[in-house]
Structure formats: C-alpha cells, structure tokens
Amino acid sequence: MTADGPANETRAKHHRELLQQMLRIRRFEEKCAELYSAAKIRGFLHLYVGEEAVAVGAVGALRPEEALVSTYREHGHALARGVPMESVLAEMYGRSTGCSRGRGGSMHLFDAARRFYGGNAIVGGGLPLAIGLGLADRMQGRRQATACFFGEGAVAEGEFHECMNLASLWRLPVLFACENNRYAMGTALARSHAQTDLALRASSYGMPAWPVDGMDVIAVEEAAHRALAVVRDGGGPCFLELRTYRFRAHSMYDPDRYRDKAEVEQWKVHDPIDGLIGRMRTDGDLTDSDLEAIERELSDELAAAMEAAEAGPLEPVEDLTRFVYSERS
C-alpha cells in the first residue's frame, strides 16, 4: 500500500547499500586472489570471502568518530569503514600511495583519519589496544564505543581473558566482535576450546553476550546496534559471537586439508550475499538491472584502483628508516 511507500523505499535503499558493500568486498578480494597468483601482491594474504556480512553489518553500525581495531583478515573491515579501495590495494602493491605507505601490506592496513587502528598480525594482539582506546574515550568523557574484531581462535589466548576481565571490571566502552568462522588455521573450534559456546564464555565475565547469525547482514546490523547502544550508554562492554565461515583457505599458503569440501559447500548455501539478494528479490527491492548496475560500478572502481596501484610510486629507499621514530618538527 502507498502508506508503506516511503518505509519500503528507505528499506530498499538501505538493503541496496548493504548489498553493494558486501559485493564490493567480495569482488575486491576475488581480484586480490588473482593478483596474488600474478605475484602483484606478496606476503600473507587472508581473504574474508564468506564473512562479508559481519564487517558490513557491524562496521556500518559504528559512528565516524568511533574507533575500530581489526586483525590480519581486515580487508572487509577497512573497506566497510571507508578506507579507499585505491589506498588499500596500493598498500598490497607496496606503493607509497598505500594506506600504510607500503610498509604494512595486507595484514597492516591503517587509516588514522577514519580511526581504523589496523591490521594486527598477532592473534589477540589488538584486544589490549581496543580496551585502551575505550579507556581513553572514557577518561576524556566521550560517550562512544570502540569496536574490536578478532577470530574465535584468539579466544584461547591469555590476552583475551585479561582484556575481557579488565574491560568488564572497568566497564569500558568496547564492543567485542568475535568472528567465529569455526577454524583457526586448521584447528576446528572444538579442538581449541573446552567451552565452544563462546557467548557463554564471554558472559562469564559479566558482560552482555549473545550469538548472532553472521551470514545474515541484517541480523548482524541489528545486533551491533543493540550492543552499541548498551556500550555507548555506559553499560560496559558487550560481546557478539558472529557465527560465520570462510569459504576460502586460511591464507594463500593454506592447502586446506583439514576440512572436507562437503562442509564448505554446505556453508556456501548460506552465502550472505545470495541471502540478501534473495530477500531483496522477494521484497521486490532488487531488479536484475539494479544488480548489473552495482556490478558495473564495482568493476569500474576496481579497475581504477588497479590502475592507480600499478601507477603508484614506490617509497624511496632512502626513506627506509623513516617512521621508526616520530619526525620532530
């Protein structure tokens, strides 16, 4: 009915944005895989394919002034946060136009202006940074949250325990976003945790914690909004167990011997992108031409980013030792 018109319109628009963002991450990483095989990108490359709903749903719920800490599997978070695709790709090419001037690579994307605190290649290493950022917000009277993304494997690290306890004890404004993709490299959840219900484990620290379907971007977004409301409100930290799955190997080095193909196929049925497309189609929010338009836009953006990365200058070798210490002005 016409009454629903405006409401439907906003919903349609919003869902189209979510779809566009998930597709953007997907297409970007598919290209990264190609570029890795073509030796344009080197080092470790950890793809997020299959997990896009988590970054798009959760990062989207953050405000521009709120900080974000991630892991080595952070392309999705960086793009969702608005770090330009061009500077992300240039970084993987090792160019000085990269978001870390070529010094970080895929695992160390940074963007201070967008409060994107990176890219951390030590499992669990980002958690203390996140609670410290939260502490700084609290001590300076900013009513805002810091989001910390990490995998379920990190939950076994001592640092996880120390940070959960400290965040809860001091009621720090931090959203712990645990991306439970069921594997830590080749180690399945049940082989690394005595307690596989991670939300339950988190709640034992006395903070609100619940599991979320990480393959459903709208569910993730709703959960993130709910959790962030608590956090911003001085309710202390919250923990979301985002249940997801990586469709590809752990890294480009991983022969993926530890899980059977059937399991992977089983999960692909829940592809977050297909899921949203299906839903939008039923809602009449998406036509083939809409989809084509999105894809066209994305391939143009990707092409431009590649061109820019290819053309990007290398950091001069004389600058090798810059940024070991701050430059005194």
Place this chain on the structure above:
Amino acid sequence: MTADGPANETRAKHHRELLQQMLRIRRFEEKCAELYSAAKIRGFLHLYVGEEAVAVGAVGALRPEEALVSTYREHGHALARGVPMESVLAEMYGRSTGCSRGRGGSMHLFDAARRFYGGNAIVGGGLPLAIGLGLADRMQGRRQATACFFGEGAVAEGEFHECMNLASLWRLPVLFACENNRYAMGTALARSHAQTDLALRASSYGMPAWPVDGMDVIAVEEAAHRALAVVRDGGGPCFLELRTYRFRAHSMYDPDRYRDKAEVEQWKVHDPIDGLIGRMRTDGDLTDSDLEAIERELSDELAAAMEAAEAGPLEPVEDLTRFVYSERS
C-alpha cells in the same frame, strides 16, 4: 559408646595429626618472621599464617607419587608434603644443606624426591608446569593427579585462562587449588576480578569447581579427596576455590595499608587452628597435655632445625655456576 570406640580413636588420631601439622607450619613461620627481623633470612618472605588449613587439608589428600606445584607462598605446602623442616630452613639461610642448596631461598623450595616442583615467584607461572606434569602422567598411563596451588590474583593472568582451557580440553589429571585469600598484595578480589565467584569462573571451562571453607581443615580435606577421586578417575581437571585469609602482611616489605585491622580481626575469629582445637575439645579428642606435648615436640624440632641451619655450610663460591647446565657423567 564402646561401639564407637575404634572409630573415635581413628578420628581423634587423625585430627591430632591435622592439628599437629597446622601448628607445625604456624610455629615455623612465626619463627621465620623473627629470623627475618634478625636478618638471618633475606629476600622476599611470604608467610602463610592463617591459611594453614588449605595446605594441610589438600596436600594431605595427595599420594606420595603425585606431583605438587606451588607459589612463592609455599612453606606450608612444602612442610605438609614432608620436605624436612631442617632443609627448608637451611634453604632460607642460604646454606648448601638447604632443599635448593641455597640457590632458591624462601620462594624456591624444591624437593624432586617428594615430587615437590616448587616454589614459583612468577604469579601464574606454575600453572603450565602442572598441566604438563599431568600430561606426562596421562601419556605414560599413570592414574594419578598433579596438584597446583595458586592465589586468586593469578586468576587474572592470561596463563590461568590458557591452562584452564587446555586442561579441560585435554581432560588432564590436574587439581587446581586456588587459595582465595581475598587480596593480591594490596588489591582486593573485587578490584581485580569482574567475576568474583571464582568457582563459577572455573566451571565456565567445563570442569567441576566449587568453593570450600578454607579455614576448616576437615572441609578442605574432604573436598580435596572428592576432587582427587574425579581427577584420578580420568574425569579431567577439578577446581577448588579455597576461601581463606592471610593474617599477616603480603610479605615482610608490606606495610599493610590497604585493609583495615577490623577486617583482619574479624577473620582471626576463624583461625583454622583454634577452630580445630575447639572441635577436638568438644569431641573430647584433645586434652591440654596433648596440646602441650605437640607444642613441646614442635619447639624441639624447630630448635633442632635452627641449630642445623646455623651450622649448615655455605655452598662454595667456586660452585657458583654449577647447575646452569646439567653435569655430564
């Protein structure tokens, strides 16, 4: 009635042993405090006064072949384990007749023959050793437990989390004996833990865990026997929260500013030794002359230990670098 005769006899005998052991630790440490003031003992000295029921009750439940790991507050565990008082005191005197040949001091008592693995001055540092000892027992088919003592402050360390998870995940035969004396140096339980119910925290790792009145040696002993039965039986690890209190300062350096005297006095009412004495008197298991006899014995043992320690030789300085590496035979 005569029917109870034998039963009463064994009970009386057993309680007298428990009392003798607690008094033995108490008198020993009171003497240590004096000797510290007299500069006979140096370094850090952490007294166990008030907590004796924990060591006597829990260590007593172990079998001779079962291993034991403790902390820097380990005089009670060492004595209860049967490490000769003479060699413990000689160690604090820094003599080569000491149980660590004078190299360890109060914080590093060791006795391999009694499977007493020390004496660890890093908070939480002993936990991984204990699960490793348990792993060795398991892999070598020995149906026995390893007991690991640590304070409630250690529960905040990442190592605690890692070890609890690993022990539970691998169902290792370890008894975690947490001595909750409510303070970590000057930091009260509630200032270091978001979840102050430590048994609840431990059970979140999927192991049996319950609180015990650590001021009641008989309650401790019963709980230890119950827990050890599970552990030896392949039931995986167990956790006991032994609620106790230290009557003295954290160490001889501690001015004890952080708690009020009334609280300390309040707890002294529950002195484990007075408690057992009272109970034995009611049961008619203890006469004044029994008590005098025990005290006399103890002061004789203590006097002998001091004499031996005083007379004990010092390790030759030429041997300084012995035991950095094993001596090849």
Place this chain on the structure above:
Amino acid sequence: MTTTETTYREALRVAIRSALTRDDRVFLMGEDVGRYGGCFAVSLGLLEEFGPERIRDTPLSESAFVGAGIGAALGGMRPIVEIMTVNFSLLALDQIVNNAATLLHMSGGQLNVPMVIRMTTGAGRQLAAQHSHSLEGWYAHIPGLRIVAPATIEDARGMLWTALCDPDPVIMFEHGTLYAMSGPLDDAVQAVDIDKAVVRRPGRDATLITYGGTLRISLLAAEELAGEGVEVEVIDLRSLRPLDDATLLDSVTRTHRAVVVDEGWRSGSLSAEISARITEQAFFDLDAPVERVCSEEVPTPYAKHLEEAALPQPSDIVDAVRRATRDGR
C-alpha cells in the same frame, strides 16, 4: 639554589606528581600503584591526591594493561604504565615489541605512541633467579623504543617529564637498589634531556662506561684507582637507546682505554654492543681491547655470598681497569 635532601624514590614521586598536575592527559596505571602505595612506595599518597581514575590499580594482567596503555596513548592520553619489575615485563613483551615499537612504522607514520613504561630492574636484594633480571639490553635492541635509565636523583626526577613529552614510547628502568639512595636535590624542578650520556667523573687514563644500578660501584672503583694514580673517566649512559656514541668516543679517543660495566649477563648484554661500537669507531685509538665487567652467566642465586659473586663488584672493575691500563699510560 636551594636544595632538599631527597631519596630516588621521592624524586620519582615528585616527577609523577608534577606530570599529573601539569597535563591532565597523564595518568599512572599498574599493579598496586594505588591502595598498596606502590610496590616500592614510589606512588605512595598519589591515589589520595589524584583519585582512582588517574592512579589506577590493575589486576595481574601485564599484557592487557600495558597494551591498554598503548591504546590509551593512541586515544589521546599520556599514560605512565608501571610494570612492577622487569621480570614481569616478559608477559607484556609482545605488546611492547609488536605494538608500541612498530605501530608508527607499520602505519606509515600515522600512529605514534606517546607513553612511558616504568619498571624496576636488577638484582642485589637476594630475590633469586626469577626476580633479579637485568634485561635493559634486550629492550635496547628494539627499533621504535627509547630506553632510559636514571642513575641519579636528578635524573629520577627530571627524566620522566622529558620522556612524557616524547611522541614515541619511552621505557624507563629504575634499579631496585637505588630507591633508598638519598641526596640533595635542587628545588627548582627542571626536566633533563634524555639524549646525552654524561661524564660523572673526568679522567685521562681510562674510560669507564656504565648506567643505572652500576654507576655507584663504578664511581667507587674510580675513587680507589685514583688512590693508585689511575684517573678514570666515568660515563653514565643515561640513554640506552639511542646510544650517545659521540660522548663515548670523545672520551675513549682521549683515554685510549675503555671498560664497560653492565649488570646484565655478559654474553649478549648491552656491554657487547658498546664494546663493538667503540672498536668499530676507535680501533686505531685503542691501546687495549675494550674490557667488560658483567654478571656471571648464571640465574641469580639467593644466597648472599653467591649473589655477590654473581654480580659485578668494585674490585672486578678495579681489576678490569688495571688490565686495560697494564701496559703503561
């Protein structure tokens, strides 16, 4: 200039107090810095003066609270993080080495980490193997960190503010034997520079290079040697990273002989780097090989006579200078 008799401990407290007063972004965080009054009474009274938000007692979670300090620095604060002793800093080393020291570079210059980490270091109090480490040399190996070691009351008071003004992480090592050292202190509070080594005693015959806890015995040795007519120039490094080569070389090219005194274990200690640098830059000015006086390569033993034998003594320094100056002056 008016002076007040002050201890090293009090000088540090004055420095912390004035920093807290001058800059409200500054706060002190660590184990027992508040209610206990500081493990070595450095922060005694500051909790009452500045409150629990700015004098923060932490749980036993070294990795979490050091990392939280890094995050808080990223968030605009100026944390002073106290790690009770260098021995426990091993538990926070990942945060220091992989985050504090690398973020600026990995982010291509975007993220500097303005924080000061204070810790007690060294042996000499019969605290045995786990509580007597001297790992300054380890930290001085890490690019991205600045390492300072106040050896005098003036430096104890003056270095902190300079360090807090530094845009990058500074680690300050306080030797455990210095806290009680007392002397007259100029009342006019002034910051000192942390870039340059200083000559604590001029001399022409040999250069004695040391820092922190061993300055005192180096000056004693110089005194004794002066009695024999050997004039030793004693240099206090003050900054361990970067090292002030200029001051060292200026002296060595005059004296043609150098002796390095370092409480670290000889192999791989800071003394090795200093010896190598002097030889590299002044080889043809040297009349004798650079001598090193370090600790014996043994875990520090408890017994007094063994600990003394393990640590550098004035007589060892005297002997080393005699060796270096043997072949006439």
Place this chain on the structure above:
Amino acid sequence: MTTTETTYREALRVAIRSALTRDDRVFLMGEDVGRYGGCFAVSLGLLEEFGPERIRDTPLSESAFVGAGIGAALGGMRPIVEIMTVNFSLLALDQIVNNAATLLHMSGGQLNVPMVIRMTTGAGRQLAAQHSHSLEGWYAHIPGLRIVAPATIEDARGMLWTALCDPDPVIMFEHGTLYAMSGPLDDAVQAVDIDKAVVRRPGRDATLITYGGTLRISLLAAEELAGEGVEVEVIDLRSLRPLDDATLLDSVTRTHRAVVVDEGWRSGSLSAEISARITEQAFFDLDAPVERVCSEEVPTPYAKHLEEAALPQPSDIVDAVRRATRDGR
C-alpha cells in the same frame, strides 16, 4: 654413500619421525602441527603416522603449551614443542626464561628440563614488521638455554636427535627461507654434534662469521670475492649458545680480519657479542676492526624493495670484507 635429494623441510620431518620412532617419550606439540600438516608443512603426514597423542594440535595458547612442554619434560617425557614462529614466542618467553632456563639452578641441580623448542625465524618473505623478527640473539643471552641454528640440510636432519639427547632445554631456530632449500642428503641417518662451529669454506684473507639464514648469502659473497682474489673463510656458528670461541679465534688469528653477518638488528644483536669476544681475545692479532653486516634498525617493511634494503645483502657483505681487507693483505 648413497644420497637422496632432500629439502630442509623434509630433513626436519625425517628427524622428527626418527625421534618419534626411537624414543616413545618423544612427542610433537604445537599449533597446527597435526591436521593442518604444519604451518610450513614440516610435520605433514606425521599425525596420520603417529596419531593425535604424539602429534598434538594445541589451541592458540603459546604460554600454556610451551610451559606444558616444560612440565611434561619434568614428568619424564621428551617434548618437541613447535612455536610456529619466533614472533609468537614472545608470548611464551616467561615460561622459557623463568622456568625452562632456571629450574635446574633454582632447584640446586634437582630438576633438569630435557626438551626441544623449535621455531621459525627471520624475514625475507614480505611478512612485515610483526612476522619478521630475528631474535636468536635474545635467546642466546639466557644462561640455562642452549641455542642452535641449522643452516644446512645435514644439520636440519642431524641436530634434533642430539638436542633431544641433551638433558637441558635446547631451542632450535629454523630460518623461514630455508625450508624449500634442496640438496643431496646422505641416507645413513646420523646425529651431528651441536657444540662446534664449522668452516663451510676455507680461506686465508678474512673470516666471515654467520649462522642460519645468512649462510647462503655469505657463501655467495665469498664466491664473488674469490673472483677478486680475496679468499674468505666462512664459518657457520651452528651453536649460538654456547658460542664456539675456539673455532672463531683459530680462524681470525690466521686471517687477522673478521666480518660478522647477522640478520638481527645491528644494535644488541648476536653480532655485537661475537665482535666483542673476538676483540677481547684476539685484539693484537687484528689488522682491522671487526665489521658487522646486520639488518637496518627498522621494523621490517612489507614492500619488497624496502625489505631488501633492510636486510643484509651479498653486496653489503662484499663491501664489509673489502673494508676489512682494504689496507692490503
């Protein structure tokens, strides 16, 4: 003697397999050593061959499983603990330094710790700052540890068994760039000694001292210099603690010139200790100061050209030898 073309990776696997076969107290424990097949495929196939009890996948809990290895060694096992890379070993450093290295001494000779810790080390694969550390020098500073670095296929196969027969903890560093190195290997499996350095190429004009990952480029440099008539003697340290001074001095007293090649950051790297020792013991035999070729003091950057500029290159070695031999031979 019959030989088989073998990679360094396969040689390590052969060594682990034969150890598991020869001694049933031996087991392998670490992250992804089993189902994943080993991060660098060293243990590929061993899980299927020896089962999950002896090829143990661990959770991401470095401190717990390394400490558990120490405890298991105390309990009669012979653990081979794999820490995926040296970068993560920082999280286990407390267990290694405060337990593995000190227990024998602290216990007055009662508790030796027979275990082997294997870890990958080094840069050169564009893994950036947190995944490119070379901390061999740090470990070589610790009394109580033995440090070895197999640089050849023979040593990769032969050192493990010798290390397992050692009654004390041995740390084995495998440089990440060596796994794919291939060459003929004598089929007659034999253990090699881990005490002595070896001359990999004889020469009379200068001594080139290196180990592990930089042996290859050192031999390349020697080759190039031979073309100019400069005959360089190349020594592979093999054991980093203890250092085999005799072999080094025998060479230097013949060549009168020494150059140390070390991938560690220059300041405080193992190269400093070697330089200091040579100068101390052969000062009057040296015709030039000991030269050092090390990594630039910068967190390892991702971009290929920057990483190469940061790491020692053959041309740097050639230049250093030229400097050392400049003033005629």
